[in-house]
Amino acid sequence: MSKILVTGGAGFIGSAVVRHIINHTSDSVVVVDKLTYAGNLDSLNDVSASKHYAFEQVDICDRASLDRVFAQHQPDLVMHLAAESHVDRSIDGPAAFIETNIVGTYSLLEAARHYWLSLSADAKQAFRFHHISTDEVYGDLHGTHDLFTETTPYAPSSPYSASKASSDHLVRAWQRTYGLPTIVTNCSNNYGPYHFPEKLIPLVILNALEGKPLPVYGNGAQVRDWLFVEDHARALYQVVTEGVIGETYNIGGHNERKNIDVVRTICQLLEELAPVKPAGLAKYEDLITFVTDRPGHDMRYAIDANKIERELGWKPLETFESGIRKTVAWYLANEVWWQRVQDGTYARERIGLES
Numbered sequence: 001m002s003k004i005l006v007t008g009g010a011g012f013i014g015s016a017v018v019r020h021i022i023n024h025t026s027d028s029v030v031v032v033d034k035l036t037y038a039g040n041l042d043s044l045n046d047v048s049a050s051k052h053y054a055f056e057q058v059d060i061c062d063r064a065s066l067d068r069v070f071a072q073h074q075p076d077l078v079m080h081l082a083a084e085s086h087v088d089r090s091i092d093g094p095a096a097f098i099e100t101n102i103v104g105t106y107s108l109l110e111a112a113r114h115y116w117l118s119l120s121a122d123a124k125q126a127f128r129f130h131h132i133s134t135d136e137v138y139g140d141l142h143g144t145h146d147l148f149t150e151t152t153p154y155a156p157s158s159p160y161s162a163s164k165a166s167s168d169h170l171v172r173a174w175q176r177t178y179g180l181p182t183i184v185t186n187c188s189n190n191y192g193p194y195h196f197p198e199k200l201i202p203l204v205i206l207n208a209l210e211g212k213p214l215p216v217y218g219n220g221a222q223v224r225d226w227l228f229v230e231d232h233a234r235a236l237y238q239v240v241t242e243g244v245i246g247e248t249y250n251i252g253g254h255n256e257r258k259n260i261d262v263v264r265t266i267c268q269l270l271e272e273l274a275p276v277k278p279a280g281l282a283k284y285e286d287l288i289t290f291v292t293d294r295p296g297h298d299m300r301y302a303i304d305a306n307k308i309e310r311e312l313g314w315k316p317l318e319t320f321e322s323g324i325r326k327t328v329a330w331y332l333a334n335e336v337w338w339q340r341v342q343d344g345t346y347a348r349e350r351i352g353l354e355s
């Protein structure tokens with residue numbers, strides 16, 4: 001039984017990782033999360049009563065608090081997911097991305113290194129620092145058959161992906177220079193339950209239900225490789241427990257789709273699962289609205305996930321069709337979760353403004 005420190009555990013992927021560990025393993029979790037707008041304790045309601053769960057509201061840039069958390073909880077493994085993660089926000093205000101993704105990762109690496117140096121020989125050998133990153137560090141692909149591999153050179157396009165690329169380099173340098181036992185994973189676009197409604201898939205589902213426009217950048221021809229978040233959480237647990245120190249694993253769903261096709265698929269599923277539409281709306285697809293493209297928008301991302309499949313035996317369980325159906329059904333069945341995000345209750349409650 002290991003104790004796993006999960007940074008960003010109140011976010012979209014982090015909460016899926018925490019639910020996976022508590023529900024499917026005998027390990028325990030210490031969540032370290034600043035609770036920015038993207039952190040939502042509601043996403044942890046299913047597991048927060050477990051005796052295997054602890055929560056620390058801590059900013060990863062705050063080294064003194066990190067040292068206290070490491071000393072108090074004595075984790076065996078670290079999974080680092082805390083980040084600013086929304087590309088559009090990084091274009092409007094890059095400072096928080098530099099602060100959390102680069103400076104915060106540096107501060108976490110140093111706290112982890114000093115803690116690791118203090119461990120007994122056995123604990124030191126078993127310790128892992130797993131850094132969770134994105135395929136966006138590779139830039140974009142122009143050929144229709146090219147794939148990102150673990151050796152594709154970095155060419156980030158946005159402040160978000162540049163800050164994630166910087167953090168990946170720091171993590172690898174801490175392994176090479178100080179011997180800290182690190183592993184890096186780079187994953188494609190995730191989707192699934194508990195996804196903050198500023199991201200494409202939940203935004204489209206919720207806007208459609210409310211009869212609002214469904215914004216599609218440019219002509220919608222950008223291609224992304226979609227991975228169901230629970231498949232990602234399973235992969236991450238497998239990497240932190242079985243992965244090889246110093247290695248990088250790319251994680252993807254073999255599910256390349258154009259953005260416009262993703263939006264149309266959601267509309268078709270809503271016709272079936274939510275046939276009663278807002279007044280005056282004939283078809284959900286009528287809400288699709290093409291908007292000015294994002295600056296620096298990457299055209300295509302696609303992952304070669306052969307290494308993790310070959311070396312760790314991981315494979316995604318969901319196809320895009322099965323995963324997107326589950327996702328739409330989850331949003332239809334969990335209105336309380338997204339209503340509390342949309343009206344801000346989830347954030348006001350945790351700072352004590354409401355009971």
Ligand SMILES: NC(=O)c1ccc[n+]([C@@H]2O[C@H](COP(=O)([O-])OP(=O)(O)OC[C@H]3O[C@@H](n4cnc5c(N)ncnc54)[C@H](O)[C@@H]3O)[C@@H](O)[C@H]2O)c1
Binds near residue numbers: 133164
């Ligand atoms: N969402 C994707 O499709 C995707 C794909 C590949 C990789 N990733 C990476 O996975 C990780 C998690 O992504 P996500 O989509 O769950 O993000 P998210 O925005 O949903 O969650 C981020 C979490 O980090 C916390 N956080 C932010 N700044 C912090 C700080 N300074 N200190 C402590 N906690 C802080 C937030 O409160 C939030 O709970 C990120 O590192 C992201 O780069 C995401």
